Amino acid sequence: MAQVLEFKLPDLGEGLTEAEIVRWMVEVGDVVAIDQPVVEVETAKAMVEVPCPYGGVVTARFGEEGTELPVGAPLITVAVGERVPADSGGADTEGSGNVLVGYGTSEAPARRRRVRQERPGSGRDTAAGRDGTRPAAMAPAHASASNKVVDGQAGGSDSEDGPVPVISPLVRRLARQNGLDLRELTGSGPDGLILRADVEYALRAAGQGATAAPPAPGTAPTPEASLAPAPGETRTPLKGIRGAVADKLARSRREIPDATCWVDADATELMRARTAMNAAGGPKISVLALLARICTAALARFPELNSTVDTEAREVVRFDQVHLGFAAQTDRGLVVPVVRDAHARDTESLTAEFARLTEAGRTGTLTPAELTGGTFTLNNYGVFGVDGSTPIINHPEAAMLGVGRIVPKPWVHEGELAVRQVVQLSLTFDHRVCDGGTAGGFLRYVADCVEQPAVLLRTL
Missing domain, CATH: 2.40.50.100 (RNA polymerase II/Efflux pump adaptor protein, barrel-sandwich hybrid domain)
Structure with missing residues (x-):
């Protein structure tokens, strides 16, 4: 059977x-x-x-x-x-017992059912009221303690004033920004979970009158949960990796008081040093690896920039290890893989890890662990043929170094005009973690190492 x-x-x-x-x-x-x-x-x-x-x-x-x-x-x-x-092959009928990032094959956890709550009359603050929505009657829903996300946290609450179960904090924010009371909605997701499609349908109905049926309870939303495009428009949903990047960049601009400083540097000697390294045999050394090695040396001198701000505790948290993120463009959008313990790697190891992570980004096989936990980011936008930029900090980090293209330009070298390999460097930093003097000192040290790679020998 x-x-x-x-x-x-x-x-x-x-x-x-x-x-x-x-x-x-x-x-x-x-x-x-x-x-x-x-x-x-x-x-x-x-x-x-x-x-x-x-x-x-x-x-x-x-x-x-x-x-x-x-x-x-x-x-x-x-x-x-x-x-x-x-x-x-005779498929085995037992569970494997293996784990997929926190998921096991043991028996499913017991489910708890959420009881419909009547509209409270006390007027005291509720969890929903604290995050900007009006206290109101709970929509019919059931919560599973093991796999629901309620108010952005795993697990449910059976308390009288418990929060409304929504698929993600982004959906809650969408409702809050548009003045929509989530407690007046009936979710179409599993067990009454409120999906983005539910919120967007309610917003369309409020603004234009209900012209279409809402998503049926227990069914998945259609991929295009957006307004119908007007003539001449093309609408692309911000979801998946692209949506996550958009949310992160918007949060960075909203929360971090950033500032940018930049400097031009003569990279001729750095490029000569790379040529000499690669001529000596062995794995080829990339320019990005050399810049990364310079970054880690600079962060050892200016550790304030290898940090983050804990806004709730009002504290600056400084890190001992440098987990170096680097921006990589893929068909699915911008991703920022992270090189763990970059400060402990030489240029050969850095080159190999950059190559591995870049290929994984192109094929879409980067794991969540390889895309999180960075403490500082290096952005080589020179590969796009541009000289300068003002990078947006990769929240919640405190700084990002941007590197433009390295191109021949007129340059005064040893008192005479010459054609040299010049690069523009820019540093965007969180002004809460340091002042301009620290940021300028970091950037000047990076430029000095680019111009005179022998400066690095002091820290190798």
Whole structure:
């Protein structure tokens, strides 16, 4: 007798609450083995192949390609114990016990049901009231303590004034910015979870009158949860990696009082040093690796810039290790992979790690861990053929060094006009962590190392 097991979108780690189905890798009726990838999804961090912990016959799939699903939503059902063809490899019917970034194959956790609450009459502050929405009656919903995101945090609350369950803090912010009371909505997601499509439908209905039916409860929203484009318009949803980058850049501009300083530097000697290194044999050294080595040496002298601001505690948090992020352009948008412990690596190791992470970014195989935890970012926008820029700090870091293209320019060298390899360097920094003197000292040291690479020998 076959037992049908439901496999849900697992917790993908790093606080991710939803993912978009990019490609199904199995069809209904297919035989799957334990830990066989069944679907490729895109999160706000990376592309991930999701393995199924059960072996058996696929009896159902949930969600079309392009659909966004919350963590905990059903992905497929598998009939475990079905007789399978002899040439199928005999899918094992037990769970693997393996873990996918915090997801195990043990029994599903017990579910708690949220009881519908009546409109409170006391007028005291509620969780929703504290974040800008009006206290009101709770919409019918059920919360799962194991996989719901409520007010941006995992787990639910059965308290009388508990917050409304929404798919992500971004949805809550969208409602708050438009004056929409989430407690007046009935979510169409699993167990009444309020999705972005629910909020956008309510906003359209409020502004134009309801001209279409809202999403049906228990069904996934369509990929295009946006207003119909006017003639001559093309609308592209800000979701996945591109949406996450947009949110992060907007938050940086909103929260960080940044300032930028820049300097031109003669990179002729740095380029000669690189040529000499590569002529000596062994792996080729990249310009980016040399600049990264200069960055880590500069941060050792000016550690104020290797930090972040804890706004709640009103403290500057300084880091001992340098986890160096670098901007990389991909077909899916801008990503910032992180080189761990960059301060402890030589130029060969840095070159190899930059190459590995860049290739993973192009193929969409960067893991969430490889895209988070940076303490300082290096942005080589010179690869786009531009000389200068004022970078936006990669929140919550405190600074970013920008590097323009290295090109021949007229330059006064040893008292005479000459053609030299010149680069413009720019530093955008959080003015809360240091003043202009520190930022200027950091940038000047970087420029000195670019102009005279021998300066680095003091710190190697």
